[in-house]
Amino acid sequence: MKKYIFVRFLRSLFSIFMVTTIAYLLIFSLVPRYRIFQSDQLWAKLTSKPDTLKAYEFNKYEELGYLKYVEQQEICRNEFGNTSEDYFDCMDIDSSKFAALKTELESDGWVFGVYPTTNTAYASKEISILERVTSFYLNMFVFDHPNKVKDEAKPDLERKIYIGKDWSGRPALLCSGCEHKYLVYVDGNFPFIHQNWITLYFGISYPSFGGMPVLEVMTQTQGEAVQKEITFPTGVTQSSSVSEYSCTYKYTLDRLDTMKYNDNYADCATIRKDPSMMGISFRMGIFSLIFSYLISIPMGIYMSSRKGKLIDKIGMGYIVFVIAVPTLAYIYLFRYLGSSFLGLPDTFPMQGAGSFASWILPVISLSLPSIAGLLMWVRRYMVDQTTAEYVRFARSKGLSQSEIFYKHILRNAIIPIAHGLPGSIIGAIGGAIITERIYAIPGMGKMLPDSINVFNNNVVIALTFIFTALSILSVLLGDILITYLDPRISLNEKGGRR
Amino acid sequence: MEKKFQFVEIDEQASEHIAAPHYSYWKSVFRTFFKSKLAIAMLILATIIFSIAMIQPLFSNYDPLNSPNILDFSLRFNPPNSQNWFGTDNVGNSLFDAVWAGTRTSILISFISTAINLTLGIAVGAFWGYSKKFDKVMLEIYNVVANVPFLLVVTMMLYVIGYGFWKLIFALTITGWFGIAYFIRTQVMIIRDREYNLVSRCLGTPTSRMITRNILPYLTSVIVTLLSREIPVIISTESVLSFLGIGLTAATPSLGRMISQYTSFINAYPYLFWIPVSILASVSISFYIVGQTFADASDPKTHM
Numbered sequence: 071m072k073k074y075i076f077v078r079f080l081r082s083l084f085s086i087f088m089v090t091t092i093a094y095l096l097i098f099s100l101v102p103r104y105r106i107f108q109s110d111q112l113w114a115k116l117t118s119k120p121d122t123l124k125a126y127e128f129n130k131y132e133e134l135g136y137l138k139y140v141e142q143q144e145i146c147r148n149e150f151g152n153t154s155e156d157y158f159d160c161m162d163i164d165s166s167k168f169a170a171l172k173t174e175l176e177s178d179g180w181v182f183g184v185y186p187t188t189n190t191a192y193a194s195k196e197i198s199i200l201e202r203v204t205s206f207y208l209n210m211f212v213f214d215h216p217n218k219v220k221d222e223a224k225p226d227l228e229r230k231i232y233i234g235k236d237w238s239g240r241p242a243l244l245c246s247g248c249e250h251k252y253l254v255y256v257d258g259n260f261p262f263i264h265q266n267w268i269t270l271y272f273g274i275s276y277p278s279f280g281g282m283p284v285l286e287v288m289t290q291t292q293g294e295a296v297q298k299e300i301t302f303p304t305g306v307t308q309s310s311s312v313s314e315y316s317c318t319y320k321y322t323l324d325r326l327d328t329m330k331y332n333d334n335y336a337d338c339a340t341i342r343k344d345p346s347m348m349g350i351s352f353r354m355g356i357f358s359l360i361f362s363y364l365i366s367i368p369m370g371i372y373m374s375s376r377k378g379k380l381i382d383k384i385g386m387g388y389i390v391f392v393i394a395v396p397t398l399a400y401i402y403l404f405r406y407l408g409s410s411f412l413g414l415p416d417t418f419p420m421q422g423a424g425s426f427a428s429w430i431l432p433v434i435s436l437s438l439p440s441i442a443g444l445l446m447w448v449r450r451y452m453v454d455q456t457t458a459e460y461v462r463f464a465r466s467k468g469l470s471q472s473e474i475f476y477k478h479i480l481r482n483a484i485i486p487i488a489h490g491l492p493g494s495i496i497g498a499i500g501g502a503i504i505t506e507r508i509y510a511i512p513g514m515g516k517m518l519p520d521s522i523n524v525f526n527n528n529v530v531i532a533l534t535f536i537f538t539a540l541s542i543l544s545v546l547l548g549d550i551l552i553t554y555l556d557p558r559i560s561l562n563e564k565g566g567r568r
Numbered sequence: 569m570e571k572k573f574q575f576v577e578i579d580e581q582a583s584e585h586i587a588a589p590h591y592s593y594w595k596s597v598f599r600t601f602f603k604s605k606l607a608i609a610m611l612i613l614a615t616i617i618f619s620i621a622m623i624q625p626l627f628s629n630y631d632p633l634n635s636p637n638i639l640d641f642s643l644r645f646n647p648p649n650s651q652n653w654f655g656t657d658n659v660g661n662s663l664f665d666a667v668w669a670g671t672r673t674s675i676l677i678s679f680i681s682t683a684i685n686l687t688l689g690i691a692v693g694a695f696w697g698y699s700k701k702f703d704k705v706m707l708e709i710y711n712v713v714a715n716v717p718f719l720l721v722v723t724m725m726l727y728v729i730g731y732g733f734w735k736l737i738f739a740l741t742i743t744g745w746f747g748i749a750y751f752i753r754t755q756v757m758i759i760r761d762r763e764y765n766l767v768s769r770c771l772g773t774p775t776s777r778m779i780t781r782n783i784l785p786y787l788t789s790v791i792v793t794l795l796s797r798e799i800p801v802i803i804s805t806e807s808v809l810s811f812l813g814i815g816l817t818a819a820t821p822s823l824g825r826m827i828s829q830y831t832s833f834i835n836a837y838p839y840l841f842w843i844p845v846s847i848l849a850s851v852s853i854s855f856y857i858v859g860q861t862f863a864d865a866s867d868p869k870t871h872m
Contacts, residue, residue, distance in 0.1 A: 085712040096728040393797065394856035396804035398811055398827060399849040402841075406834075492715075500717040504808050518720075519812040522727045534724060542715045 075550060082546045086539045091203055093534045097527050099199050103136060109524040110277040121185045128194060134276060134528070135202055142191040145171055163191055206531075212269045216247035219319045224334070237301065237314050251335035252315045264315065272532035278524050284532045286339075292512055293344035293422065302330040312338040344423040344512070348536075351506070351513035355498045357429065358436035362494060366441045367487060370448025375475070377453060385445055392442035397501075401435045401508055408434070418511040432509045436501045440494040444487070451486045455479045485556045492548035496541045593868070600865035607861035614854035617847075621671040625821075628665035632821045635659040645837050654843050658833070663840065667847050669821035674851060677733070678802040681740040685798060688741070689748025690791065694779045696749055697756025706753075713746050722805060726814050736815045740802060748794055755787055789867035796859020800852040807848055823848045 107113040107127065116123040128139040146160035149171060160167045163184065172182060172191070180193040216229040229247035236242045236255060243254035250266035257264065272284040279287045295311040302308065306329055316339035320327065327336040345353065373385045392400065408431045409416035421428040455461060456479065464474045502515030510516070514533060521529040601607060637643045637660030646656040654663035696706050713721075725739035756779075759765065765782055773782070784791075809815030810824025818825075823844050830841045864870055 081711075085715065088712060089716055093724055096724070100728045390856070390860075394800050394853045395849045396800065396807050396852050398804070398807045398824065399845045399852075402827075402845055496715065496717050500719040503719055503723070503812070507812060518723065519814055522723065523813055530724075530727065534720065537720050538716050541717060542712075545715050 071553070078546055078549070082542045085542050086535070087207075089538045089542075090531070090535045094203055094206060094531055095199060097531060098136075098202060101525065101527065103131070105525040106130070106134070106277055106527070108277075110280075113277075121187045124183075124185060124192070128192065130276065131194075133274065135197060135205065135273065137197055138195045140193050142168070145175070145191075145193065161190070163189060206273070209271050209273075212249075212271050214245070214248040214250055214253065214267055214269070216245055218249045219247050219334075221319070221321055221334070223321070227334075237303065246333070249318050251317045251319075251333075255315050257315070266315070272535070273528035275526060275529050278521065278526050278529070284528050287529065288347045288514060288517070288532070289349075290339060291342035291344060291346050291349075293342045296341045296343055298341075303332045304330055306330055311340045311342070313341045314338065347512060347514050347517055350423060350511060351502055351515055354429070354432060354436060354502065354506075354511070354513060355495070357433045358440070358498055358501075359491075359494055361433055362437040362440040362444060363487070365437070366444035367448055369441075370445050371452055371475070371480070371483075373445070373449045374452035374456065382449075385449065389442045389446050392439055397439070397504055398508075400438060401505065404435055404438065405431055405508065416509070418509045432505050432511055435505045435508070436498055439501060440490075440497050443493060443497065444490050447486050447490050448483065451483050452479060455482060485552055488551045488555055489548060491551065492541070492544040495544040499537050499541060591871075596868075596871040597862075597865045600870050601862055604861050607858060610854045610857040610861075613850065614858050617671065617851055617854065618675065621668050621675050621851075624668040625665070625672050628662070628669065630661070630665035630669040630821060631819075632666070632669075632825075633819055635661055637661065645833075645840075647837075648839055648843075655837075655839050657830070657840055663843060666821060666826060667823070667844055670823035670826055670844065671847055671851060673733070673816070673820055673822050674803050674806055674824075674848065677737060677740070677806050678799050681737050681744065681802045682795060682798045684737070684741045685745040685748055685802075686791070686795060688745035689794075690752055690784070692745065693749035693752025694756055694784060697753035698760060698775060698779060698783075703753070706749075710746060710750055713743050714750070718743070719805065719808070722809065723812075723814055726809065731815055731817045733816065733820055736806065736809070739815075740805065744802075748798070751794065752787065752790075755790055756783055759783055759786055789863050792859060792863035792866050796856050796863055799855045799859065803848070803852045803855075 104127075107130075113123070113126060116126055125141070128137070131137050132139040142161065142163070146157050146168070150156040150160055150167075156167060159165050160171065162168065168191070172193075175193055176182065178195070180195045182191055182193045184191050216231060219227065221227060227247055231243065231245045231248075231253065234242060234244040236252065240256050242252050242256065244251060245253050253267050254263065254265045256262060270285050275282050275284045275287050297309050297311050300308060300310045300312065300314075302310075308330070317335040318337045319334050320337040321334070323331075323334060323336055330336070344350070369385060373382045376382050405416050408414045414431050415421050415425075415428050416431065418428050418432060423429075461474055461478060464478050469477075499515070502513065503518055504515075505511070506513045506516035507519060514536065517529060518533050520526075521533070637656075640660055643656050643660035644658060646652055648655040652662045652664060654667055657663055657666065692706075696702055721743050722739045725742055726736065729735050729738065760783070765778065768778060768782055806815065806822070807824035807827065810822040811828040813825070813828070816822045816825065826844045827841065827848070830837075830844065834841045
C-alpha cells in the first residue's frame with residue numbers, strides 16, 4: 071500500500087510537471103512576444119524616443135528571460151576596460167576593433183542591431199525554449215541558507231542559524247546571512263507555524279504588478295495598510311504596518327532603516343487589511359466545499375427516503391437546472407435573488423473581505439454546481455443501498471428505519487461522499503474563475519483572465535501550475551482517503567483501478 | 569349447421585409463420601418521445617429558437633463593431649416596444665438583432681464542437697474499450713488530462729493560439745472528446761465480453777465490424793444522453809469564455825460578451841441584461857430536455 075501511494079505520488083508529480091511544461095512551451099513559443107508591451111503605459115510613452123524604446127524592450131525581454139542583451143558600451147568595456155584608448159576606439163561603430171568583436175560574437179549566435187539616433191550598436195542572443203524551461207524548474211524552489219547574501223560592503227557578516235525571539239518575544243528560528251531573517255516562526259494565523267526556508271519562485275510579473283515576483287503578487291495581503299504601534303529592535307516605538315516576519319536583507323540602508331533596525335534585515339512587507347489573492351481563493355474554496363457537503367448530504371439522504379415524492383422531484387429538478395442552464399445564467403440569477411430579496415452585497419468589494427455578508431453570495435454561487443453533483447451521487451447511492459441485502463436483513467432483524475439509515479447505510483455512503491471530494495475541488499477551481507470575475511473578488515481565479523488579457527505570461531504559468539497541482543493532488547488524496555475509509559478497496563490490485 | 573363450416577386444406581406455410589407484433593425500433597422511439605408533453609413543448613421552443621437564430625441574422629446584418637445609430641440619442645436605451653422588440657442598447661443597436669446573432673454563434677459553436685467531440689470520442693472510445701494495449705496508454709494520458717479543470721485547458725489553449733470562431737472550436741475540442749471517449753470505453757468494456765460477442769468473435773468477425781455492428785447499436789441511448797449533456801456544457805463554456813473576454817474576437821457577436829457588457833445596466837435597464845441571459849438559458853434548457861427525453865425514448869426498455 072505504501073509503495074503504491076509512493077508510486078502514485080510520483081506519477082502525480084510527473085503529471086503536474088508535464089502539464090506545466092506543455093503550458094510553458096506553448097505559451098513562450100506561440101504567444102507573440104511583443105504583446106507584453108500592449109498594456110505597459112511606460113512603453114507607450116516611450117514611442118517617440120526610438121532608442122530608449124528599443125533599450126527598454128530589450129531590457130524587459132532580458133528580465134523575463136527571453137534573451138541576453140548587451141550594448142556596444144558593455145561589449146567594449148568588457149574587452150578593453152573603461153578608460154583605455156582601445157575602449158574609445160571600440161566605441162566607434164565602424165572601427166576595426168569593434169568589427170572584430172562583432173564577428174566573434176556573431177559566430178556565437180549573437181544578433182546585432184543599431185540604435186537609429188545615437189548610431190551605437192547592441193547585440194542580443196536568444197535563449198532557447200528548452201533552456202528556459204530548465205531554468206524555470208531549477209529556479210522554482212529557492213532554498214535559503216546562511217551563505218546566501220553576498221554583500222561586499224559587509225565582509226564580516228555573521229553566518230549562522232540560531233534560535234531567538236521575535237519582536238513580541240515568541241521563539242523563532244532566525245538566520246544571519248540568509249535572504250530572510252526568520253526561517254521558522256510562530257504566529258496567530260493559520261497554520262500557526264510558518265517558514266521562509268523554501269520559497270517558490272515563478273519569475274516576475276509583467277506588465278501588471280510590474281516587477282514584483284509572481285508569488286508575492288499572489289501571497290501579499292491586499293487593501294489598506296493596518297497601522298499598529300510597534301516597538302522596533304532599536305527600541306523606537308512607532309505607528310507602522312510592517313510585517314516583521316517578511317524582512318529580507320537590504321543592501322543599502324537609509325537613515326530611517328538604521329533608526330529602526332539593528333541589522334540589514336530591513337526590507338519588510340506591509341501588513342494590509344484584506345487577505346492575499348491566494349488566501350481569498352482558498353478561503354472561498356474551502357467554505358464552498360463545506361457548504362456544499364452540508365447541504366447535499368442531508369438533502370440527498372432526505373430525497374432518497376422520500377423517493378418519487380415532491381421533495382425528490384424538487385431536488386431532481388435542481389440537478390437538471392444546474393446541468394442544463396449555462397453557468398453564467400444561474401450565477402446571475404442567484405446573485406439577483408440574493409441581492410434584491412435578501413439585501414446581500416452583489417459585489418465583493420462593496421463591503422470587503424472583512425464583512426461576513428460579502429462572502430455569502432460568492433460561496434453559494436461557487437457551491438451550486440458541486441451541490442448538484444454530490445446530490446446526484448448521494449441520492450443514487452442511498453437508493454441503491456436501501457434495496458441491498460444487508461439492509462433487508464437488518465430490517466428483518468427488527469431494526470428501526472432510522473437505525474438502519476444512520477448505522478448501516480450511512481457508513482457505506484461515506485465512501486462515495488469522500489470520492490466526490492476531488493471532483494468538487496476541481497469544480498471549485500473552474501468555478502472560481504467565473505465567480506470571482508462576476509463578484510469582482512480579488513482572488514487567483516479572477517487573476518487568470520486578467521493576466522491573459524494583458525499577456526502576463528509568468529502569472530499565467532504560475533496559475534496553471536497552482537491549479538493543476540491542486541487538482542491532481544486532490545484526486546490522489548481522494549483515492550487514498552477512500553482506501554482508509556473502506557478497507558475492501560485496494561488500489562494496488564492488478565486491473566482493479568477505477 | 570354443417571353448411572356454416574367448410575373444410576380447408578392443410579397449409580404447411582401458415583404453420584411455419586410466427587405471429588409477432590410488428591416492431592420498428594425508430595417508430596417506437598418516436599412514439600415514446602411524443603408521449604411527453606414537456607418534450608414536445610421544448611422541441612417546439614428549440615425549433616423556433618433554432619430557426620430564428622439561423623435565419624434572422626441573415627437579414628439583420630448585425631455587426632458588433634458597427635453601430636450605425638450611435639449619434640441618434642433618441643434610439644438609446646429604448647425599452648422593448650413594437651419597433652424594437654427587445655429594445656435598444658447603449659449605442660442604439662437593436663437588441664433583437666444582437667441577441668439572435670449571438671445565439672447563432674452559440675448554437676453553431678456548440679453544434680460543431682459537440683459533433684467533433686462525439687465523433688472523436690465514440691471512435692476512439694470504442695477502440696479504447698476494445699483493445700487492451702491501447703487502454704494502458706490511453707489511461708495514462710486520460711489521468712493527466714481529466715484531472716486538469718476543463719476551463720483551464722480551454723483558456724490556456726485560447727491564450728496560446730489566439731481568439732476566433734474556429735480557434736475556439738479547436739480549443740473546446742482538443743481535450744473535450746477525452747471525457748466522452750472514457751465514458752464510451754467503460755460502456756464498451758461492460759458489453760465487450762458478453763456471450764453474443766464471444767460467439768461473434770469465435771466466428772471470425774473482424775474488430776471493426778464487432779464495434780460498429782455488435783457494440784455501438786447497443787449504446788444508442790447512451791450516446792444520445794451524452795449528446796444532450798454536451799450541448800449545454802459547450803454553450804455554457806462558450807458564454808463564460810466570451811464573458812471573460814477570452815475566446816471570440818470582438819467581431820463575432822456573442823451572448824457571453826453581451827452579458828458581460830450589459831452587466832453594468834443590470835439595475836438601470838434590466839431588460840438589456842435579462843433578455844440575453846434568458847435566451848441563453850432557454851437555448852440550453854430546450855436542447856437538453858429534448859435530448860434527454862429522446863435518450864430515454866431510444867432505450868428499448870421503455871418501448872414496452
